[in-house]
Amino acid sequence: MKNLKENEREVIKLINFFRKRAERLIEEGALSEEEQQVTSSCQKLEESLYIHAANRDAVLEKRDQLNTIVKDNAACPKCESNANLKFVTVEKNEQGWKSNRYKCRRCNIAFTWNRPNNPWDLVLFLKVVVADMEAAAQDENETEQARQVAAYNRDMMLENLAKLEPVLQSSDEELAEMEAREREMSKLIHQFKNYLLIEKIKLDTWVEPKSLRD
Numbered sequence: 001m002k003n004l005k006e007n008e009r010e011v012i013k014l015i016n017f018f019r020k021r022a023e024r025l026i027e028e029g030a031l032s033e034e035e036q037q038v039t040s041s042c043q044k045l046e047e048s049l050y051i052h053a054a055n056r057d058a059v060l061e062k063r064d065q066l067n068t069i070v071k072d073n074a075a076c077p078k079c080e081s082n083a084n085l086k087f088v089t090v091e092k093n094e095q096g097w098k099s100n101r102y103k104c105r106r107c108n109i110a111f112t113w114n115r116p117n118n119p120w121d122l123v124l125f126l127k128v129v130v131a132d133m134e135a136a137a138q139d140e141n142e143t144e145q146a147r148q149v150a151a152y153n154r155d156m157m158l159e160n161l162a163k164l165e166p167v168l169q170s171s172d173e174e175l176a177e178m179e180a181r182e183r184e185m186s187k188l189i190h191q192f193k194n195y196l197l198i199e200k201i202k203l204d205t206w207v208e209p210k211s212l213r214d
């Protein structure tokens with residue numbers, strides 16, 4: 001149950017209570033039709049809750065993996081080495097792109113690396129670079145060779161973008177679907193929890209203490 005949210009845990013506890021009660025009643029051969037219905041609604045909700053929770057884990061796990069595909073290849077601006085870098089924090093630049101901030105323990109300086117630390121911001125970054133390359137490839141003041149190199153680099157980056165963008169887009173769509181389902185489930189769980197609480201209260205019938213009857 002480790003990947004369940006608080007509201008999901010709560011309703012599972014209630015479902016477990018009714019399951020145990022139903023098992024006891026079945027043993028005694030005293031499970032009424034109404035209680036049978038409660039039990040089967042519990043089973044249905046429990047099933048869809050676990051399917052949703054597993055899907056949520058899978059979608060989020062995939063995004064975590066996507067985040068790790070970007071290596072920023074940071075190096076200290078002073079000693080130009082990455083040997084003594086220590087990650088400090090994540091910072092946003094003026095465009096809203098997230099980059100890693102590092103400290104070089106040899107030079108004792110801190111700096112924010114000028115490349116994004118995640119693939120979503122990397123796409124935006126690469127588009128700016130592509131535009132720069134495109135401008136360089138068209139620049140009449142450049143040598144023919146420099147223009148060819150710029151055009152080649154532009155094409156390489158466009159190729160990378162064409163691979164990366166659909167992967168990110170499909171992950172974004174999956175996330176949006178999962179979040180929409182999450183909102184539906186939360187509402188369903190809320191309603192079902194209240195329904196079970198009312199059923200539980202109904203079970204709490206008043207029993208006359210024995211001493212008063214004697």
Ligand SMILES: [Zn+2]
Pocket residue numbers: 076077078079080081084104105106107108
């Ligand atoms: Zn350094």
